[in-house]
Amino acid sequence: MINQQELWDHDAAQQYDTPGEGMFSPEVLAPTVEVLSELAGDGPAVEFAIGTGRVAIPLSGAGIQVSGIELSHAMISRLREKAGEDRIAVVQGDMCEAVAGENFSLAFLVFNTIANLLTQDEQVRCFQNAARHLAPGGRFVIELWVPQLRSLPPGHGGTVEVSRPGYLLVDTYDVLHQHVISHHVQFGPDLADGREARIGRTPHRYIWPSELDLMARLAGFELESRWADWDRSEFTEDSRSHVSVYRLTTV
Template sequence: MNDDEDGYFGEHVAATYDDDSGHEFQPEVVAATADFLAGLAGEGRALELAVGTGRIALPLAGRGVPVHGIDMSRAMVRRLRAKPGSDAIGVTIGDFATTRVDGTFSVVYLVFNTIMNLTTQEAQVQCFRNAAAHLEPGGCFVVETVLPDLRKLPGGQDVVPFHVSPTRWAFDHYEVATQAMSSNYIEVADGRGAYRSIPFRYVWPAELDLMAQLAGLRLRERWDGWTREPFTNDSGGHVSVWEKPVD
């Protein structure tokens, strides 16, 4: 469902977005994310691509880092604006892959799998170039994203369920040949069913590294998570940092 100008993150999603009890919303995860980014920002400014409701922007600003955000969803930004401390965060409405804002930043970041919301390789490359254009020399672009669960696909199947309950079912659908995927949700309330599907394009770390090279960035570090656990063959996702050369 994509029924308003805010795309897949309109009012129907924004209304309950902050009610999520998932891993990324746990206080210790939010704190580790903000600490990681604040360390990279130093005395400089931070730019969040897809700032949303301020899950990370607000605690990062609370650590003394000036934060600006880009987001196309006015509904999500309205939730941000209703929160204490949001007046310190500037927001520009637009496509985070191409929208430009004034000035440069010591860190640009894109978290919670949002790189995959750009559903073409071209758009993902544009995002890297946009991030690089906003970085000061020596600045860093940070991306947090999952790895596709292709190892969970039995032979001949293209669906991986990730939530099953009496009233809610959720599954990822993969098109391996094109790297297209979608997350699909079915809910039953008061005897009525509702279905929602969000498209993505999954992307491998090596492909992201190539996108970074095209944008003039180089890999600085890659971790399993925000507390800098080693990235291994068994990692389900990664936090990657690319640096804009000083030269």
């Protein structure tokens, strides 16, 4: 079993932020914050796996009261360098069980992080925990990639997802158990530690959209909206990711 504290350790937390670039770019964050702010309305929001505050900090800056749950001590420490407890309250613990409060209008779990839970049972319990946090009619938003099994050549168990100067992402699949290991290869002369290459690996359990919807129903949610991205573009059979909005119908 993967030790998530070891996976998201001090080095990972310090290297996680890429200000102004990648998932920290304004082109990514601005529509994310806009949608979440609209869905939260006048109520408070809670982020599961808040990390270093990539989304929570700008969402707080938009006037939403934000709390969070985070397993990694190192990620929380990095968040605290940018925002104090008085601004964003964070509970250290497992997002399947930890409690950050109740009667939130919005809970959200972004950037594929529900897939860090490596069993179906854990993923179902995450939905149930979201329901415990929400007021009646509250929403749970999940951002998640769509498994690219159609890209697997016959007899091969992996795909190249990203290839650009200095970075290569290769995903290897265990289709029997719905597990993926993402291999992140950074290379070139610009590595801070002077090495020629650095390899990091992150495990996931992938979830089909239909399976995610069933998990939601088991926890008392119904699907309200699904888009291909935060720009609310149409979700189609060719979409590589989705933003799904679930509304709590039972408590």
